[in-house]
Amino acid sequence: MSVTEIYPADRVMLREVGLRDGLQMVRTHPSTRAKINWLAREAAAGMPCFETGSFLPAHSFPQFADVQEIVDAAHRAGVHGVGLVLNERGAETGIRSGVAELACVVSATETHSQANVRRTVADSIAVVAHACALRDASPHKPLVSATIGMSLGCSMTGPVPLSSVLSIAERLFEAGIDVLNLADTVGYAGPAQVSGMVRAVRNLGAGRPLAVHLHDTRGLGLANAAAALDQGVCILDASLGGLGGCPFAPRATGNIVMEDLVFLCEKMGFATGIDLAALCAVRDILKQEMPDEPLYGGFARSGAPLGFAPTPLPG
Amino acid sequence: MSVTEIYPADRVMLREVGLRDGLQMVRTHPSTRAKINWLAREAAAGMPCFETGSFLPAHSFPQFADVQEIVDAAHRAGVHGVGLVLNERGAETGIRSGVAELACVVSATETHSQANVRRTVADSIAVVAHACALRDASPHKPLVSATIGMSLGCSMTGPVPLSSVLSIAERLFEAGIDVLNLADTVGYAGPAQVSGMVRAVRNLGAGRPLAVHLHDTRGLGLANAAAALDQGVCILDASLGGLGGCPFAPRATGNIVMEDLVFLCEKMGFATGIDLAALCAVRDILKQEMPDEPLYGGFARSGAPLGFAPTPLPG
Numbered sequence: 001m002s003v004t005e006i007y008p009a010d011r012v013m014l015r016e017v018g019l020r021d022g023l024q025m026v027r028t029h030p031s032t033r034a035k036i037n038w039l040a041r042e043a044a045a046g047m048p049c050f051e052t053g054s055f056l057p058a059h060s061f062p063q064f065a066d067v068q069e070i071v072d073a074a075h076r077a078g079v080h081g082v083g084l085v086l087n088e089r090g091a092e093t094g095i096r097s098g099v100a101e102l103a104c105v106v107s108a109t110e111t112h113s114q115a116n117v118r119r120t121v122a123d124s125i126a127v128v129a130h131a132c133a134l135r136d137a138s139p140h141k142p143l144v145s146a147t148i149g150m151s152l153g154c155s156m157t158g159p160v161p162l163s164s165v166l167s168i169a170e171r172l173f174e175a176g177i178d179v180l181n182l183a184d185t186v187g188y189a190g191p192a193q194v195s196g197m198v199r200a201v202r203n204l205g206a207g208r209p210l211a212v213h214l215h216d217t218r219g220l221g222l223a224n225a226a227a228a229l230d231q232g233v234c235i236l237d238a239s240l241g242g243l244g245g246c247p248f249a250p251r252a253t254g255n256i257v258m259e260d261l262v263f264l265c266e267k268m269g270f271a272t273g274i275d276l277a278a279l280c281a282v283r284d285i286l287k288q289e290m291p292d293e294p295l296y297g298g299f300a301r302s303g304a305p306l307g308f309a310p311t312p313l314p315g
Numbered sequence: 316m317s318v319t320e321i322y323p324a325d326r327v328m329l330r331e332v333g334l335r336d337g338l339q340m341v342r343t344h345p346s347t348r349a350k351i352n353w354l355a356r357e358a359a360a361g362m363p364c365f366e367t368g369s370f371l372p373a374h375s376f377p378q379f380a381d382v383q384e385i386v387d388a389a390h391r392a393g394v395h396g397v398g399l400v401l402n403e404r405g406a407e408t409g410i411r412s413g414v415a416e417l418a419c420v421v422s423a424t425e426t427h428s429q430a431n432v433r434r435t436v437a438d439s440i441a442v443v444a445h446a447c448a449l450r451d452a453s454p455h456k457p458l459v460s461a462t463i464g465m466s467l468g469c470s471m472t473g474p475v476p477l478s479s480v481l482s483i484a485e486r487l488f489e490a491g492i493d494v495l496n497l498a499d500t501v502g503y504a505g506p507a508q509v510s511g512m513v514r515a516v517r518n519l520g521a522g523r524p525l526a527v528h529l530h531d532t533r534g535l536g537l538a539n540a541a542a543a544l545d546q547g548v549c550i551l552d553a554s555l556g557g558l559g560g561c562p563f564a565p566r567a568t569g570n571i572v573m574e575d576l577v578f579l580c581e582k583m584g585f586a587t588g589i590d591l592a593a594l595c596a597v598r599d600i601l602k603q604e605m606p607d608e609p610l611y612g613g614f615a616r617s618g619a620p621l622g623f624a625p626t627p628l629p630g
Contacts, residue, residue, distance in 0.1 A: 188620040260535065267508065306468075
């Protein structure tokens, strides 16, 4: 499938990242069976896209040792699966897995790049180019996306010049990515900043879609999501219950809360096709498997407003 | 002072409502000494405006029995004090207290009006008119503001027609109010709805300022605040730590979190003049006085972004 078939320009696509980003730092890992159940139930609630795990050595990241099984579960559920790729070997494993999208990561700053992956930004872009070459040579041609981490502020160097992000974005599009993802990895952004960055970046990719990956570290995650939606961004990452912290921001909450993001989209007139009550019910799996992890979110706690009607899907 | 001296059209004014709205439902009430300390320390952090309490019978609302002392503390701290008025007697007590602003409330729906104050909407508007008459006859001429509760959705009737809110707003301006406050009492709103309502209402008052009072019940409070700021609203209510629930929305969190709202304003380029670190430190008083009350907020937990610089105040 082409990128515009998977991510149509006229439809908001939400991506559940709890099964990867959400599990990056948790103390207890859900069983493979529980993960598959989580994916299947959330897919049944209407979620179209899932991060399935990370293609990393299982001895270092045991929580992702079962990534192949989750990739397969996404195929069975008929949803779009994404797998994280941090190096050449990961790209090769990812291609072999049959996952529908390889998600690469590049830091917006050299300092963070060295600290995170002991590699320059240019070397990280080379990994992306390698993934794109593998894609082009593969029979099934998965999408290749790239996330620019810390693009809205860096926990190691502070404010990030927009020109740095634009330069990296241009090189990533040249390397052949299908989707660009701007990440506020540590929750530094505000809505005016998100709007400005989206306006600056969105025309670089000759129609290739833009995604945002927002964290709610300082309470502005949903305000930033609204700003991105207002600027025409159609792909947004979030996790059920806001599961997931950040290794670069101690004490920080993680991703924006999926349930609240769905409510935001519906209230703004962007149909998601997601059944909010069914989505909230999937939190039970997380509570059971990871009882020590705090789950966030106002919608799940308070329920739908009286008379609330989701935006109808077109067609 | 005139309304435009107190609420200049070119400056964001945040109002701490924790000492009234925040205390509406708490299990333990802070001592008068602690309230005065809270107000004084938050004023010293730069907060320009405080709800001081409610002019209601002390036997029914013991948490507001000391409202006169808090009004006096606001005067001593040189900040703008607001007192809640729900009936004629409250308006008279409020005028005598010397509080700088009488805040009246009108429900957006007849059903909620009857349930909340056993009075029609028209009778509530008559209370507002009475407060305005008392103001005009008084030597010190406090401001009179009116909040339209449930204006963005009603927990008893569901969606509220914009035309109902417009009609009530017109009658309130005719009654002589100085400030109109639109309240999303139960957290039903989304940012597009807030924008639309502000655009519809803001020209009714012939330059008299508009305020918004938002709750974070379903996670969209800060997104709604950003929408209001984008539409030129300069007066926003919030409470330290998001203190306060809602009698009409069981299990609901309360007001939007002041610390996160200040961060939002500063990130959007609206100077608040508030020292965020000093503001966060005031949470200690709430923790000590009300240990059972959950305090919310990302900024207080995570701290300022590296290199974060507040927007400079003009002049």
